[in-house]
Amino acid sequence: MKALLASLLLLACSVQSAELQVIQGDARRTWSSAELLNHPQARDIEIPDDAAYKRSMYYRAVPISVLLDRIAPGDHLQAVALDGFAAELPAATLLATQGARAWLAVEDERQPWPALAKGKPSAGPFYLVWSNPAASQIGPEQWPYQVATIRQLAPVTQRFPALLPAADANADVQAGFAVYQKNCMACHRLNGAGDAEFGPDLNLPHNPTEYFTGDFLRQYIRDPQSLRRWPQGRMPGFSETVLPSAELERLIAYLRHMAQRKGSTNL
Incomplete structure (x- = not known):
């Protein structure tokens, strides 16, 4: 019984282990995957033509704009992935509520996403996805996956x-x-x-x-x-x-x- 309880405790901790850093000027906020999955504005969304998986995908996601409360449309952001991929993103596009809309998809470790390819991990724990990407000419390099940090920076x-x-x-x-x-x-x-x-x-x-x-x-x-x-x-x-x-x-x-x-x- 004790072993079972210990296993359940370890599982609960692992579900909340993924963390996203959001850095806006001097302010820094860490979001856990558990917090984001249960965020009041979290939604179940469909992405018909996912850039990473090359097919329709379903995600639990939050509008990226709700995590960027200190950001103005004229600002510039960068999403940095675990492997060093660093996507440069104008804030106006991320904050838009019409046309292309940016979402942060959050992987639930109890229901993991598929691997990107044989022998590779999934796109999680955090993946920037877009609904209606063609409306703003969103390219594949603006779909960073395995995101670890989103930070405000000066323009390129x-x-x-x-x-x-x-x-x-x-x-x-x-x-x-x-x-x-x-x-x-x-x-x-x-x-x-x-x-x-x-x-x-x-x-x-x-x-x-x-x-x-x-x-x-x-x-x-x-x-x-x-x-x-x-x-x-x-x-x-x-x-x-x-x-x-x-x-x-x-x-x-x-x-x-x-x-x-x-x-x-x-x-």
């Missing part, structure tokens, strides 16, 4: 001047910088600048535009495994739907431009 342009193109760079390069922030920065650094600890630097020691010739860089971005078959490869392919051809060309224009600005601090 202020934190990392080494990412900035030259002031006289043309419009395609400037637009490509925005594409880079949305689609690449969650996994990669460039010129050593960025918070991601997931993928390699895209300018040091060499920029991909320097060693991919012809259309191979475009092919690699669209379908990495078609060029480098590697079972452990984690880079997703960026389809035409996610990254239209015009945006892909702007991204390559930005990378090619930055190949001439290795280590630049733009100060």
Whole structure:
């Protein structure tokens, strides 16, 4: 009997063990999964085309806005995952109640989510998901899973001047910088600048535009495994739907431009 009670106690503790840090300026709040699952605004939601699972999924979730009471639409946030993935997110998109809406899905360890792939964990314990993502052009890099921390930060342009193109760079390069922030920065650094600890630097020691010739860089971005078959490869392919051809060309224009600005601090 004592052994049974001890086991039940351990189970109860484990259900509440997952914690999310929300840092807003000088304020810091820790939310347990148990608190969030029982939050007054928690809802059972369906995500018809889940970015991580590639199918319809059902979650217990809270609107992310209710956890960001000190955040204004003009602020900037970052969601950091357990593996170092760091998604840059404008607060206005997270706070929106019309169009695309951001939810924090919370995994209940008594009803765990499926593994993301064979031999891999689930997307839990916390996963930022979107209802109606197409309304705000939400890309797959804005669906961070295994989230550990959500924190308020200065905008990317202020934190990392080494990412900035030259002031006289043309419009395609400037637009490509925005594409880079949305689609690449969650996994990669460039010129050593960025918070991601997931993928390699895209300018040091060499920029991909320097060693991919012809259309191979475009092919690699669209379908990495078609060029480098590697079972452990984690880079997703960026389809035409996610990254239209015009945006892909702007991204390559930005990378090619930055190949001439290795280590630049733009100060």
